[in-house]
Amino acid sequence: xxxYLSFIRDKMMTEKDRKIPQIVILGLEGxxxxxxxxxxxxxxxxxxxxxxxxxxxNVKYGTTILSVIEAGEETARESPYFQDxxxxxxxxxxxxxxxxxRHIEASFEYVFTLFDKIPQKTSILFLANKxxxxxxxxxPDLLQDPAFQIIMxxxxxxxxxxxxxxxxxxxxxTAFDWIISRMTGRTPLREDVTPKxxxxxxxxxxxxxxxxxxxxxxxxxxxxxxxxxxSALNIMATTIFExxxxxxxxxxxxxxxxxxxxxxxxIVLFVGRDDSESKAQSLAEEILQAFIEERNRDPxxxxxxxxxxxxxxxxxxxxxxxxxxxxxDD
Numbered sequence: 001x002x003x004y005l006s007f008i009r010d011k012m013m014t015e016k017d018r019k020i021p022q023i024v025i026l027g028l029e030g031x032x033x034x035x036x037x038x039x040x041x042x043x044x045x046x047x048x049x050x051x052x053x054x055x056x057x058n059v060k061y062g063t064t065i066l067s068v069i070e071a072g073e074e075t076a077r078e079s080p081y082f083q084d085x086x087x088x089x090x091x092x093x094x095x096x097x098x099x100x101x102r103h104i105e106a107s108f109e110y111v112f113t114l115f116d117k118i119p120q121k122t123s124i125l126f127l128a129n130k131x132x133x134x135x136x137x138x139x140p141d142l143l144q145d146p147a148f149q150i151i152m153x154x155x156x157x158x159x160x161x162x163x164x165x166x167x168x169x170x171x172x173x174t175a176f177d178w179i180i181s182r183m184t185g186r187t188p189l190r191e192d193v194t195p196k197x198x199x200x201x202x203x204x205x206x207x208x209x210x211x212x213x214x215x216x217x218x219x220x221x222x223x224x225x226x227x228x229x230x231s232a233l234n235i236m237a238t239t240i241f242e243x244x245x246x247x248x249x250x251x252x253x254x255x256x257x258x259x260x261x262x263x264x265x266x267i268v269l270f271v272g273r274d275d276s277e278s279k280a281q282s283l284a285e286e287i288l289q290a291f292i293e294e295r296n297r298d299p300x301x302x303x304x305x306x307x308x309x310x311x312x313x314x315x316x317x318x319x320x321x322x323x324x325x326x327x328x329d330d
Contacts, residue, residue, distance in 0.1 A: 020058075021183040022067040024086065026076055027095030028103075028110055032129040035166040036095055037070050040176070054082075062276035064180060076114060083117055090183040091123045098128040098136050098163070108147035115151070123182035124151075126161035127175055132168050139163040158182050169248065170262055171289075173282035193279045195318060196255065196270040199223050200291050203264050205231025209291055211308045213322065230259065230268060249277055260284045263292060286315045 027033045040059045055070040069089075075082050086092075094111055097103040118124065128142050142148065143161070151159055162175035200209035205227035233250075250257040251273060258269040258280040269284040290311050294301070301307070313319045 020065055020067050021090045021180065022088070023069070023091040023093060023179070023183070024089050025068060025070045025093045025095065026110075026114065028073055028097065028107055031095040031097040031103075031107065032127075032166045033070050033095050036093070036127065036129070036172075037068065039166055039169060039172060040066075040068065061176065061180060062278050064184065066180070073110065086114070086117050087119060089118075089122055091125065091179045092118055093125045093127060093179065095127045095129050095166075096142075097130055098139075098142060099130050099133050100135065101137055104137060104142060104145060105147075108145065111151070112147070120154075120156050123158040123179050124160075125175060125179040126159070127166070128161060128163045129166050131163045132165035132170065169260065169281065169285075171285055173278050174285055177279070177282050193275045193283060194272050195280075195283065196272070198270070198284075198287055198312070199226060199268045200288060201227045201230065201266040201268070205229075205266075208265075208295075209303060209308060209311075211305070211312060226268065230257075230266065234259075234261075234266070248281070256280070258284045260288060262288050265292060267291075283315065283318060287312065287318065290314045 025033050025036055034055075037055065037057070040061065041057065054072060054075050057068055059066045059068050069085065071082060076086075094107070096107040126148075128139060130136055131139065142163075148161070151157075160175075160178050162171055162178070164171045164175055166172060195213050197212045198209070199207055202208050205224075207223040207227045210223045248259060250259065254273050255270050256273050256275065256277070258267075258271060258277065260267050260269075260281060262285070265288060267284050267288040269280055269287065271280045294307075294311050309322060312322060
């Protein structure tokens with residue numbers, strides 16, 4: 001293992017000269033580190049565990065190439081080679097199992113064994129993972145954890161935390177957008193997605209929201225038929241293929257359908273075939289969250305085009321894609 005870590009350290013020094021952002025993924029055993037890495041690599045998850053406690057790979061995140069190291073608990077705590085790596089890294093991701101207060105407490109104890117070894121210039125992202133589990137600790141409760149409050153009180157550090165599910169992808173790309181923007185000094189992939197249409201579906205595929213950004217570039221089809229098709233395919237994914245997640249991306253002609261599911265709602269974001277999938281997934285999640293927040297405030301509220309426009313305008317990347325012509329109600 002020491003030879004392998006020495007190789008990683010030397011490889012990182014070479015890639016630092018090439019200005020490749022470097023990130024370390026840390027967490028206790030069972031927290032979901034490997035699932036996080038799989039989703040970064042493949043946009044989905046895979047079964048099984050890594051063959052070794054430390055893994056080094058290059059990952060393409062939209063147009064950005066990242067060097068990613070996933071390190072096991074023992075390696076992170078004890079290896080002098082890893083301490084050298086930690087001192088040169090651009091970003092650190094701590095994966096926290098949020099299934100119980102006991103898991104959270106153990107995770108923060110682990111964090112504090114390494115925290116002083118991370119340079120203050122290094123951006124730190126906490127992922128409160130497994131929010132898809134029914135027994136997950138509510139995110140507001142985690143934010144009030146005294147250990148996390150100590151970390152956030154360090155005004156000299158760039159730190160953030162996101163509730164995510166590495167398994168389903170919920171809020172996953174939004175979180176990684178944050179740390180990559182801090183590491184690279186720019187908003188990642190901002191220009192690489194051109195939304196064409198967005199449809200939000202209730203359980204069973206019933207449309208609740210439909211907005212076309214540029215009617216001249218996309219032919220509108222019956223949203224009920226599209227909703228029924230997507231619902232049927234998702235049912236097939238969960239029954240025939242025994243998958244716990246819905247479809248992620250479907251390529252059709254010159255378009256891609258980016259599909260996410262949160263709290264019983266599904267969103268279908270149509271983008272260009274060559275657009276960044278990771279950024280499109282992040283935008284789809286943000287749109288769906290904005291819609292759910294509005295819906296929760298007033299479930300009986302009508303959704304004319306003006307209201308849809310206002311919901312979409314809450315997301316900066318989406319706002320610049322909206323038609324600037326006067327909005328007429330449906």
